[in-house]
Every structure is written in C-alpha cells, then in structure tokens.
Amino acid sequence: MENKFRFNVKTLLLALPMLLMTAFALTKGKWPQDWHHRMAFILTYAAFNAAFLLTLITGKIDRWRLILYVAVAFFFIISVLGNMNEIYGSPPLPDFEFRLNTPLCPVVIPFLLIPAALTKTVIWPGALTDSFASITFIFIMWLGASISLGRGFCSWVCFWGGADDLFSRLLPKPVIKKMPGWCKDLPFAILLVFVLLSTLWLVPVYCAWLCPVKPLAELPAERFVRDMSMWGFHLALFITIVVILPILTKKRTHCAYFCPLGVLQRSAEFINSFNLRIDAEKCVKCGTCINSCNVSAVSEELRDKGQREKTCTKCGRCIDRCPTGAIHFHVKGTGTDSNRILSKMLFIYSAFGFLAMFGGSICMDGIYRIILFITTGSFSQ
C-alpha cells in the first residue's frame, strides 16, 4: 500500500531528522549529567523514535500517536505536581492570588489576550520568562503549534487532550449515541462569557471557576474548606466531562463540546497548511470514518463533499480505519492529484516533531520524577 514504507535504509534515512531533532530537543545539546536524567532520556528517546519508525512502517498514524499522546497526559500530571511542589513546597498551595511562577496552562491563553492588550499585564500568576512552563514559553509554543498544525494542536500537542482521547476509546460501542445539538455551541458560549468576565475582572475566571482539568494539576489551596469544595466541584466536572461522558459517548466531550481553547484552535485552521480530504471515487460510504471520529468532524454530507469540519484534530484515526484508503492528508492549495505521500510526510514530520520534542520533554521529566521517587522517596529534588 502506498501508505507504508519498508524497513530498509531509505526508511531509516527518512527517520534520521526525527532522531536528530528529538536528541537535540530532549538533551538541549548536553548529555544528561546524572543517571536519573540519563535513564529518563534514553527511555523517552527510544519510545518516541520507535513510535515514529512504526508510523512509517505500518502506515498507521493514530495507533502510535494515541499511545504517546496518552503517555504525555499521564506524565504531565507527575511532572506538573513535582514542579509545583518544588515551587511552593508541599501542599496545600498558597491561595491563587498569592502564587507566582505557576506554570501557564495553554487553555487560559484566550482569556489573557484582551486584558494583555488593554492593560499591558498578564492576568496569570506565573513567571514571564526563565521558569518551568513560563508564560512566554507556552505562548510561543502555542503560536508555533497553531501556525504549523492548526487544530492538530488538540491531538498532537495539548497535554490535557490525552485523557478524554483515551476514555473515548474504552467501549466498543457508544451507550449514548448522539449529543444534543446545542453542545456544539457550548464551547463558543464558554469562550465568549469567560473572555468577557476575565476582561472585566482581570482574573482568569475560567481557571478559577470552571476548568474541568484543574484537579489533575493542582491540589486544594490554603483555605481548606472553601477550596476543598471548589476543588470538589472541579473534580466532579472532570469525572463527568473528561471521564464518564467520553466513555459513554465515545466522543472527546471535553475537547469537542467544552474547551474554549479548542474553539480558538479552529480559527487557526485558516493559517495552517494541512487538512484532510476524502477521495469520492474511493469512498464506499461504509460510515467507518463518521463513527470513528471522536470529535464529530465528519458527517455524511461532508464526507460526500470530500471534506471534514474545522473541529478535526488531525488525529489520523479515520485514515487508519478507512477500508479503502480514501482519506488522506492534503496540503491546502494543491490539487486533487497532489502527492499524497509528500503531504502526509510534511504533516507527520511537523506533528510528530511537536509531539516528540514538546510532549517528549514532559514525558522525560515525568519519568525522571518516577525514578527519583523510586530511589529517594520524593517526586522532587
């Protein structure tokens, strides 16, 4: 099949830039000094590059992407809790307004933009530069990912997405077959309301009040009773929106019907160069792509037009599953007779590169902290 490469020297050469890119990104050009870091590097480096090679050889994209993407989500929790512990000492955390150096979460970026333009200040208790997940680092990373991947950010970069992506795959068939129509508009409403509130109050209100993924990255803060109830509310949202609903609907309910950054990522599709095309001549209208898409980006109507919605996160699952190979990555501006392998390789290199370099460094830190915990009994130095 045109999609696959044989395991030979040519394929290894094709994987060479990824081997070099990840080596440089994960080591920052220096061989790790202590054995904990060396071990974490070797494991991460081997896992990501093996997955890349397997992507080339098997022609399957989502199968290998999912494993790494879920790993990123898992190790992110360990990494961020370890880092928070280093910044603030052991829990409980200080009250929200007393925090400094808090890692920036990309989901709050939409709420920071207007206040930053109006007041020349960032309404986030973080460090602007030179810190773990500093504000400018996350912002520039997000900008780069949005330009190069568009909404592909939501299947290749964002460290939150792995959770509902995984849960949406657990059952063989959905228990809840259809989400109500208004759900599609919900993230727009959340984005609008919370941009407005954050601008008026100059506080990232979404993060404080509504974010369902917050309990994964932070434990309750100082005012125990009040914060425990708030934390409990966030946890209930997490269990409902990120765990139970994805299991029952087989959809990424948090990412498709809730997350305000996901909405912003759709607009990044205008500048991004990749999309998906469905070859009408090859399509046998089996419906596999419609059923397997966990962000509802394909409908019968769109499939018949050879397109998908801007909500598509470019996970590659429908490509992997299509029995006739009708779905493929496409470079915008090029015709229907464009080179499919070139288009796929251009996308895979940028998407996998981001996953391996950004997600890889998260995994490496998480693995390092687990090794540290096993050997010293503590997740932080």
Place this chain on the structure above:
Amino acid sequence: MTKIRSILGYLWAMLATPIVILSLATSDNLGRLLVKSTGIKIAPFFTGGEIACTIDHGTYKTHIHESVTFGIIKNMGESSIQVYFEPAAALPEIIREELDLPDVSSGKFFIILDTRTGNVEYENKPDTVTDFKASKFKNGWAVRIKIEVRNQKTEAR
C-alpha cells in the same frame, strides 16, 4: 495559477517543521525579547503591585505596596493593599505593624501577623477594610488587606 497555488501551498507546508523547531528552540530568547519590547508585566493582582514605601526594622523590612484596584471597570468591588515582610528567617514570631490608610481610617490601624501560624489580627479596623489574607513565601510573609472601594483612591502612606 493552479501551479503557483500548488507551489505556494507546498512551500508553506514545508515551513511547518522549521516553525515547530524554531518555536521550541528559540522560545526562551524570543520570550525575553517579547517581554522587553512590549514592556508587559504580571498583573498586580498577583504580584501585589509596586512597592509604595519600605520600613526598615533593623533585622527585617516591611514593604507596603500601592493599592491595587480590581477589574477594568474601577470601583467594581474591592481594592487590595499588600504588606510584605522579609526576610523570613529574621522575622519575629509576632509582627505588629501600624498602617496609615489616609482615606479609610481615622485612628491608628495595626495589623498583627503571627508568623508561626499565619493568623492575622487587627486593631482599629476601619469599616472599609473587608478581609485579610496572609501567605508564606520562600523569603517572607505577605498580607493582603482588602478594602471596599468607595469612589476614591486609597493608598497606604
């Protein structure tokens, strides 16, 4: 025309990977440049705002920050004044600090911070002072005094 579009499309797509590498590899330097060129800062709601004055107690110092108003719409609710004591190692167990809040207090207003427990008490609390919060930092203690905004700017001495 189709050919030009196609070439431009591929060129833009070929830039995707270099953009990925650049955005990750240069983010530290680019970030510093961004901060320098825009003059952007962290919101005073989190930092406590600029220091208005410092009182030297010999072994430790008290920094009284300017009042910080919340929200784009002024007088939306409260403003807050941060008082910061440092260094942590030299702080007495009980700190009793007089604060002069010209627009809100008639008598002498004191805050009393217990650095063993983080408990804050006060003497002669004006009506407009609505809440206190204290938090321990690596190098000291911060107390935030929340003040109800009544159409006038409130600043500590």
